[in-house]
Amino acid sequence: WEGEFFPGIPKIKYEGPSTKNPLSFKWYNAEEEILGKKMKDWLRFSVAFWHTFRGTGADPFGAPTKYWPWEDGTNSLNMAKRRMRANFEFISKLGVYFWCFHDRDIAPDGKTLEESNANLDEVVALAKELQTQAKKRVLWGTAQLFVHPRYMHGAATSSELEVYAYAAAQVKKAMEVTHYLGGENYVFWGGREGYQSLLNTDMERELNHLARFLEAAVAYKKKIGFNGTLLIEPKPQEPTKHQYDWDAATSANFLRKYGLTGEFKLNIECNHATLSGHSCHHELETARINGLLGNIDANTGDPQVGWDTDQFLVDIQEATLIMLSVVRNGGLAPGGFNFDAKLRRESIDVEDLFIAHIVGMDTLARGLRNAAKLIENGSLAELVRKRYQSFDTEIGAQIEAGKADFEMLEKKVKEWGEPKVASAKQELAEMILQSVL
Amino acid sequence: WEGEFFPGIPKIKYEGPSTKNPLSFKWYNAEEEILGKKMKDWLRFSVAFWHTFRGTGADPFGAPTKYWPWEDGTNSLNMAKRRMRANFEFISKLGVYFWCFHDRDIAPDGKTLEESNANLDEVVALAKELQTQAKKRVLWGTAQLFVHPRYMHGAATSSELEVYAYAAAQVKKAMEVTHYLGGENYVFWGGREGYQSLLNTDMERELNHLARFLEAAVAYKKKIGFNGTLLIEPKPQEPTKHQYDWDAATSANFLRKYGLTGEFKLNIECNHATLSGHSCHHELETARINGLLGNIDANTGDPQVGWDTDQFLVDIQEATLIMLSVVRNGGLAPGGFNFDAKLRRESIDVEDLFIAHIVGMDTLARGLRNAAKLIENGSLAELVRKRYQSFDTEIGAQIEAGKADFEMLEKKVKEWGEPKVASAKQELAEMILQSVL
């Protein structure tokens, strides 16, 4: 494969909201400052190698639909390298600084661990070279511990000791490789760390194994001097009936139980949030409040669909709320926004890859602009402040300091009589939010 | 009201599975021993005063349908006392040892806290007398912190300080009363501790308030010498969009975050479990594994309905799995099974109250018998033991002791080659379970 992979596609530029050009940004203007920081620094976009370069369009009822021109139909090392070059052309044209990968996305599985590792080393060497040329970085790397049949019962929570060991070896290598590429984070998504049926599962033992595994990962990270953040990515289910990292609170409970809170943060995915019965905003706020918001997998699901559709986010209101959480968190760095999102199976033009990412980036950029307007406007913050102002008092301070016992409070009630209660003004809050959209 | 409340209803007796008499037990034989304990001691059934004596059949689209003959249409103190007598006749005829209540179920709200407390004292004095006569006990008491409009924004998490204080005063009294009646537990169900919209909510501040409130409750419990268990009852939503005690794991995370794990256990309700996207069995196991399984609210929902239907459990398989968790937990005492379940709105005969409780008790009794068969049969436990036997080895022990690092494990993988993986035998496990139903 010689020359460009995307010959008809120019470098994507910011043209503003009035342009009709699909291959341009309407809202994302990388260098523009919003709330004291450049848009690119708030957003830290990353392309997911797996969806963009390994997504085939296959689904449980259908064969692959995507035959990109640069693919030769093999999973060879040569093909892996060609894809890596396509990746760097893609992110360069798109104007994205980061990429993310699983070990097995970027290099073919070998017959043995040694062979797989050798394959990986060869592709990673090329990636390092390309990323230096292109001035790009790895947002995070991870190990793919769910596709291979050996992981059918899980990886760290497999009922088979040899599988646990294999997963350890694979994570060890993936951490080394991420470190080598200057990755800023390392992610654990426990796709099969869960169960299909409680009948044949020893949940307690499996959870203990998972904790031991993550402790060993922390130890190894320190040993090799990798300073990136370790991230757990919650998801409620699929492929399993129950995944142990169900949602942010469940993951936080696990980390606390096993004393791991200082070592991990969370990678919140919006589609996983809604599958777990929460809004994405809720999951972000829960992670933030628990001191655990580390990264966002920027995608969305279909509100009437019960599985992970990994669509590119297009909802402006949702994006505004996401960015509100991010601003409250002071940004996400060293995390960012990884587009864990894929083209619809029926979108088979090369340009669709660009269109989808552009609309995803623009949606979040528009969300950031709206969040800034909301913050600058101030009415919503003021509405919230006022709601709780009865606690901004001496007795409020006592309560918040844990110094107000039941007897004292009962005495006060007798003094005060029936409490006055103000309107929650939810519709007004919604009106204010809408005014910035 | 003179004489019997349920004149046509005899004391309910065990008649065995072949009886056609709806007013008899087919499976629940209180004194019969199963797995070394009497059925009544495994099951520790309790009647919920609110559903049985205060449930009106009203729903969001309909007026009350239940006009029990003993009701006079008022919420007077006299009526409250009459109901209390009906309660003791009911549980005596049903052969249940425990009852549960909210403060405001059993005595009318007064114009002031003082008046409400005085009303409560008067009814509680009668209850104490009746329960001594009838040799009954309170399984748990609780404060109703969600019906009165003052609690519209929550109780401990209200945006209004005076409401926080009022809730404190109410819990103080409810704890005193529960203690006075010899209650074995005290429950916190945070019906409105949550939010309707994140837009107008300071979630972090509200959660801090909730923690302060529970700490004060612990302090007061100790002060008055109440030794009952404090229980948190998870529910994902309804009436709020999000309740802070979403599910067992979320509640556990909250308790751990605020250092409250030693002071609280969980009261798992089956219908709440399924509303949160989990099976009841999952929630019980999660609570158990976290050392938090304290009580069960025995009911069930409709799998196709998105709100709390609080139906009496009739599913034998579900009951078998519930009892399996209870047996693994060594029983529930000092907790038990509270029938937080209500007659369908359209069931308006007095005898329906008995029929519903009988079928609920028989279902759990049958679940217990099945769980015992399953345990005695042993095949399922053996299937599970075998699945994990690769960890019952020297290296397994090392892993489980946290002594197996990634480098050692990688070395082993290179020695061992591709892992062997056995069938999970889920269908066989299901066949074994079905064989005891």
Next chain:
Amino acid sequence: WEGEFFPGIPKIKYEGPSTKNPLSFKWYNAEEEILGKKMKDWLRFSVAFWHTFRGTGADPFGAPTKYWPWEDGTNSLNMAKRRMRANFEFISKLGVYFWCFHDRDIAPDGKTLEESNANLDEVVALAKELQTQAKKRVLWGTAQLFVHPRYMHGAATSSELEVYAYAAAQVKKAMEVTHYLGGENYVFWGGREGYQSLLNTDMERELNHLARFLEAAVAYKKKIGFNGTLLIEPKPQEPTKHQYDWDAATSANFLRKYGLTGEFKLNIECNHATLSGHSCHHELETARINGLLGNIDANTGDPQVGWDTDQFLVDIQEATLIMLSVVRNGGLAPGGFNFDAKLRRESIDVEDLFIAHIVGMDTLARGLRNAAKLIENGSLAELVRKRYQSFDTEIGAQIEAGKADFEMLEKKVKEWGEPKVASAKQELAEMILQSVL
């Protein structure tokens, strides 16, 4: 009650998107022409008497929270008349032309049917007078056949013949009254026409009864010369486990089965749509394609909540898609947009009633403006036209005329070889939609 009901509230005016005044329209400009019609004629807004004047804020776990200043705590005839005056002041200040009602919302239930009818007549006479003064109209009337305990098993589908008859008498009167007030439509929402359990239900017999009932309604409508449209309002469940008018397609099947399609149209409610697993847009398109789109109950639900929340619509994208269907339908007249939406329980200020309706009206107005932009832009329509252009051919015409048999098509396939398939361009379609938001 003398003087104004809403003394602090001015007539709501259009001030445009940049205003900060919550009590003004930002997008709804009644007389402005969009796509050749005035906004008020596309939108035909109606206030729902029940939510706005009879909504108390009670929910399954809570008592009423709303004590409007004009309420005296009774359900007297006088109070009913006072509320009716408040209604006309409200819709006049809001600038809405229509209102909707249930018989039992506007006048108190009497001890007998005769007394209820007399009450109704008295209030309706006043309403007629007020509506002539205010130049307002009834969008639709309906009978409340679900609150009273007599309807616990349904109305037309009750297992009790006397209840069927009672419902008939009530609908008869409600149709007369709607006719008298110049109502443009009459609605059937079968809240309890369904079942709680199939075990005790003869579904076939109940459905036959429902058909007989609706046939009798058609006959009576003709007899009294009422020319309004009869509308069925689908809802999947709540309060029943299953409502017979589950969704648009289910209702269409019922109408077709019993030969009623010519006599009824559908009133699509957005929150009911999502509860049935469909987007609102889907239900509108399904109704439209079946020739049944008659009216819209303009509200929305919470995508993570499993019951009817009846919130005011604030989602701009959803509103745009709704208006796209309405424009395709050539408008809704004689139907319109009824705000079957209620204040959150915690919104207790009188001004909240206005704020909520304003944001609902503005959202739909903004949707209309966006739909117009989308239509004028033309790119989306062109994208769709192109997708199907292979059918705009001679063979396409044959297929669509039902003249292409399998043998002919097989012959063609052998001629043509493997079909070419184009990209579905979903992401591009989403980008185009977003560009008008």
Next chain:
Amino acid sequence: WEGEFFPGIPKIKYEGPSTKNPLSFKWYNAEEEILGKKMKDWLRFSVAFWHTFRGTGADPFGAPTKYWPWEDGTNSLNMAKRRMRANFEFISKLGVYFWCFHDRDIAPDGKTLEESNANLDEVVALAKELQTQAKKRVLWGTAQLFVHPRYMHGAATSSELEVYAYAAAQVKKAMEVTHYLGGENYVFWGGREGYQSLLNTDMERELNHLARFLEAAVAYKKKIGFNGTLLIEPKPQEPTKHQYDWDAATSANFLRKYGLTGEFKLNIECNHATLSGHSCHHELETARINGLLGNIDANTGDPQVGWDTDQFLVDIQEATLIMLSVVRNGGLAPGGFNFDAKLRRESIDVEDLFIAHIVGMDTLARGLRNAAKLIENGSLAELVRKRYQSFDTEIGAQIEAGKADFEMLEKKVKEWGEPKVASAKQELAEMILQSVL
């Protein structure tokens, strides 16, 4: 491949409920008479070739896990024939009389339609021979119109005319082949007949195409003298966001709209029922009442999972209700029970194929036995009869004959006064049901 495919597996025999042998029937005794018919004639079990012989265990996150010993890793004609022999050994040992297939399951796709048809002919010739030897029959055949990428936009509803034609040619051949094998039914499951987004879809035009397609199928069926029943299989979604045959009522509406009700029946799948928000029993009763119950795809889903899990049914209560519908329908013939169910991905032993089918067959057999007990017991039918007895009167007959107009009914109401309403006795109904489980 020489000799037996399942050498260790004997012919499965009925051994009764007390056996411990997993490879035996506990409840299914083929020749035993229940309610006047042999069990095998009520149940008419069929094995689904695709799940049992082509299911690989792949899922959206994982590679195949099943490598049956007889598979050689190819999709050759020889392999296809070998599998067909395995199929007949399997159903013979299992004691099932029927099998079902898609065209592309049993023979490999060729490069052209002609080649695919030739492959199919060759395998079908063998199947015919084997089925004569084994005395087996095809319950139904169908065409696989969803896996190949050409069908990405649907088959009969594709936006591409050439795909419509290709689907027609494929169905033509599949109907011929089903006819040749003496198939008793032919099924249409419209996996991709639906949409992913309404934005890029002309739903009305697609539905018209679907109707034209089915009309042509009816014409061709008659032309070739195929007398089997044509069946539509409803499913709400997956792989599409919306499938046009959403549920039984939606499918019935489609058939009625296009005048196709006389030509089609429905194939109800239990897992599809629950995904559409209904119980399986509801879908069966809806199909039955509409005169459309033709076949059952016997499987089940997980109540907490939002996609099709196609598990073997193990729920005894659900099976009892299914069989109640089947008995009311007078059986299913010429339809039957097809096991559209698959092993869990983690079940990889050959014997698991038998165990899963045995537990599925036993569950339905147990359901049949329970349904018979329920019918013989009679209490539930009596409870239902009594609920509606007010309609078994002269006025009831008038109403049911459509002769009771609103005026007459109003007169009666005035005569009768407030209706009496009886308890719905749902809990009693549940107790009666449980007594036969």
